[in-house]
């Protein structure tokens with residue numbers, strides 16, 4: 001799927017074209033870009049704007065339209081009347097979703113559209129919108145109406161709809177603890193409410209409109225797309241990072257972040273020198289869970305195992321949610337008590353590894369399988385019981401839990417960590 005983003009360049013990558021590339025890439029979509037203006041801005045201040053010439057704007061549009069099947073378009077910063085008219089001309093006959101994000105001022109105070117271009121924006125850009133996504137301030141500037149008990153969000157949204165936008169959402173209407181988006185579709189109106197995050201950030205408007213166009217391009221309804229975008233934006237604000245000296249930049253979690261991190265750690269693990277010595281008879285699994293996992297289905301592991309072949313170590317199987325039973329069950333018990341712990345691996349129990357663990361500064365605990373109560377064995381919840389006993393035996397969060405086996409049961413070491421990388425760091429201290 002290809003989505004076209006038309007907008008300004010933001011060197012901080014918090015907003016504009018660069019932010020859209022981050023969003024669409026995280027969602028697994030190819031981004032096409034047409035740059036309307038280059039801005040100098042960062043997380044503290046907005047500098048200058050240099051709009052592109054009509055010629056290069058035209059050429060960029062021709063380049064993308066002549067080559068690609070485009071599934072959706074997002075229009076952000078358009079800056080001046082010349083740019084507005086060219087975009088209108090090129091897009092007016094399109095039959096794909098177009099999301100207009102009417103950016104007027106940046107959070108840091110910069111002007112994203114010339115004052116004398118606002119009329120043309122209304123005339124040429126607003127009617128292109130399948131949906132337009134102003135925040136409260138942008139809606140007020142666009143309509144010259146202040147939202148109040150008299151000028152309700154519905155009245156203001158209707159005014160924008162009368163300018164030609166098919167659907168309108170006015171985002172960020174603050175109440176006490178909530179922040180609501182008012183939505184006016186062709187034949188319906190509703191409110192999408194969410195929790196307020198007391199955090200000023202750079203780029204949330206851009207992320208919201210990008211998430212809307214992604215979802216519409218996937219043929220979801222307006223309502224579904226707005227709910228998806230609200231959740232996606234909320235997460236990105238919650239994860240916002242103070243990367244520069246000023247306000248935080250919204251952070252997008254890749255759809256495949258869990259897969260990427262676990263797969264990269266497994267690749268590093270099997271290349272560790274002499275690691276074959278740490279693979280037990282029952283072989284190894286390496287797992288990484290979603291936040292707050294409820295069952296092994298929320299835990300990514302190898303459907304198969306990491307196996308020893310002579311002195312080589314190979315991955316036999318694919319990564320799958322629910323792919324691990326034993327290690328995932330151990331992780332679930334650990335995560336229930338310590339929700340930050342989301343990754344684990346099982347290693348061979350041997351005295352050399354145990355003495356390395358004891359010498360390292362890692363926190364280690366154990367359980368005795370022979371002390372397992374009969375009713376636990378019957379219920380088949382040995383691992384849960386064992387991990388919980390080891391947790392109880394330890395004052396701190398255990399990095400490592402081991403047991404010395406039982407009749408017919410291989411002894412085992414399990415290393416826990418926040419992430420697969422964190423588990424790897426611990427393995428480096430004890431391997432061999």
Ligand SMILES: Cc1ncc(COP(=O)(O)OP(=O)(O)O)c(N)n1
Nearest residue numbers: 008015016106107202203204205206
């Ligand atoms: C180049 C560019 N485009 C858009 C914006 C506005 O982005 P927004 O998400 O509304 O975020 P803030 O600027 O308010 O943080 C921009 N700043 N630059």
Ligand SMILES: Cc1ncsc1CCOP(=O)(O)O
Nearest residue numbers: 282283285324325326327346
């Ligand atoms: C730790 C352990 N105990 C029995 S088999 C095994 C290895 C991994 O099992 P799974 O693939 O179910 O996590």
